[in-house]
Amino acid sequence: MIFSLLDELLIFSAATVLVALILGRGLAVGWMVTILYGGQLLVLIKMAALGYGGDPIASELSLSVMGQDLSWRFDALSWFFALITLVAALLTSWFSCGEWERKFKQQGGNVWLFHLAMALNVFTMLILLASGDLLSLFIGWELVSWAGFLLMAVAGGVATKAAMRYITYAVVGGMTIFGGIALVYAAAGSLQYEAILIAVEKMSTGQLWMLVLLFGSGFGIKMGLLPFHLWQAAAYAETPGPGSAFLGAISSRMGLFAILLVLVKLFGIVNIDSLKIPFTLIDARDLLAWIAVFTIIFPTYTALKQNDARYLLAWHGIGQGGYMLLGLVTANSLGAAGGLLHVLNYAACQAALLMAVFAVMHRTGTADLNKLGGLVARMPLSFLVLLTGIIGLAGLPPMNGFVSKWLVYRSLLEDGMPLLFLGTIIGTLGTILSVYKLIHNMFLGQLRVEHEHIREAPWSMMIPMLILAGTIFTTGLLPGIPLTWVTAALQTIGLTGPEITLGGIESSSGSLDMIWVIGVLFAGFGIGAVIFYSAGPSKRVHQLDNYAGGHFLSADVRYQYSDNFYSGLMHLIRGWYRGSFQWLENSITSLVEFLSLGMQGIYRRANSEFYLLSTALFIIAWVVF
């Protein structure tokens, strides 16, 4: 049997899991798996033709289960997501090598389990991305869910609780997806994509609605779409550092991948567009778009309230997923490209930001935004990485987030959807406010006495962070490179991308050339620098030589404004934080508890043997007839 490149990749990935499993208790396990991730990435790069529209690569492996053929293959879309996954895995695992691992072990963490969980996550994600039919998609989906659970639960304590919450959601999601698959099977008689494509044409509106709801909510849970977003922030934030950065960067995007595959490719945007909601003006696609917008707004403003840097970023991650979905459901060339590009851009930013936060945590021992400040003087490179990341996340030039968000805004305006546009602007405002809170409370302002002597993060952490910062800038300067992959990926799901140039896009209604944008921006900085450096001698002053209405400051007086940040705004929007989603979740939990108690009552109190017997009889009868 000759292995295809995809087989090579999967075998490599499985080997990484084995190495982590068997040699994981040894010393240099971190470095070993990092190198193996590098190897996987190399194989992926060998498949680079996919990213430029090459023919899909199939795996030699195929199984047949109960008459269903299972197959695996990679196309441009899978390649694009796999690229992000592997780069994220490589860099976060690199981050964990050396000092971080040592400290994690000292604090009682299980390094072996951590690396094993990471390797399993990567492996299962690749399996999911390679799925060639609905059944293999479902298998991949479940594997990813449980691997994610393992990584989230590694830290123990609060993390376990968050992971339990996640897995509850994930199991419910898995079941709805399973229900969807069963319905599809009933309608199409097969789970192969080709057969489904034909069957979809003949489906009734009711059937389609049912499928959109089942699949949409199942996959939406993983993405953290409203109202299924409550599990995500705590689960991601409490995961050990590099794992958190990895999950934050890519894990939820598996949901987006599945949505693209099933809702966009199989069901088709046109079909979804035709599903009207009775008595209203909107259809299923508008519904998705509005869910996306609310997913942008609510979690982002919840992020604004967080006092823990990790939670702030994790809440943000939920919101950013909304931009991607929104861009993709507009389904015009600009929006779809923007949405998919944002997956990559966001992954780079989020990983860089979380790594910077964990680097600070590594040195100071806390991520509490009320207990930090002024670290720019001690950790200038981490500051730089965080700054790059927040500019990217907020979608401002010269970083990559600007390009993807610009494309999404543009498509909304062009499609005549001003209200959705307004929603995204409100979301972006929240993003800017909260990332400012992040950088201000950690790096600006007064350096605490207890942090006088800390130093910059070790190079084993710094290098992957700097690589990410570099990526954020380069993909902002030359968005043409990733946009080419994005266009190829869009073609596999039946959408078309815009016309690409190296610096952006070419469009009759307005092009974007980031090389010019950034050139002008830096020319402005240059003028500022000339004025600054030619204006005679300047002088650095001590932080206590500061103005507080003429007050004499001393190190024991804190004059960093961090607690109750944005109190004015919070006063205005306090009424909105009613915890309605929390209430919804609690009430569902109570309902399930109540029902199960009732069941238990019947089962226990009454003649249980009789129930068992009758159930068994019923099942036998059902099977026989």
Next chain:
Amino acid sequence: MSTLQKIPVIEEKKGNPLARVFDDLVRFCRSRSLFILHYCTGCGAIELPPAMTSRFDMERLGIQPMVSPRQADILLITGYVSIKTLKRVILTYEQMGSPKYVVGICSCTVNGGMYWQSYATAKKLDEYMPVDLYIAGCMPRPEAVISGLQKLMDRINSGEADSWQDYYRNYDYYLGNQQKLFGEDWQTPTDIITEAKHYELMGEGTLGDHTRLLEQHQKPLEALDMRLGHNIKESVE
């Protein structure tokens, strides 16, 4: 330092005529764009709101309030200065970036005014920091404030208003007066002597008995430098 010595002597301008054109331009621009930090010390402060707002509208002259001393050009002292306040005024003055100008509004800043007999009030402001201009009156009307500021603008334009250099050149004198009032252990976090060296404004009167006294107990604050690694001293600790 007696007032006689303080009468400014304007030197003949010589050298590159083009350089002088540039200096003139800089001075002109400087005099047309002034930010004031109004350290409202006494009753005279009440005259500033009308001077700043639409009735007299200071901004038409290019003068605007500013909230921090680092960006401000003019320090307005608007009345009697109690000893407690004076400490803060001096700190604020020292934190301002050069060139900086001090305007004393109200008779109280000239000679203590009706607080002449008060034990808690500093009498003459210019014993503690160089004052560019006094606007006398108890209290001066906004018109007087405005015309005083216009006078200051003229002096900046002509290059006469350079008393801020005097603080560096004769620091010992001012420090002596401050020490007399606040005690020998008086110090601010700003290091004027280093600054004088930095800006090359050391004069004969910069150092003296009083600065020696200061140096005995001064704990200089060192600016935070950006640090990547750690230095050896720390790792020993």
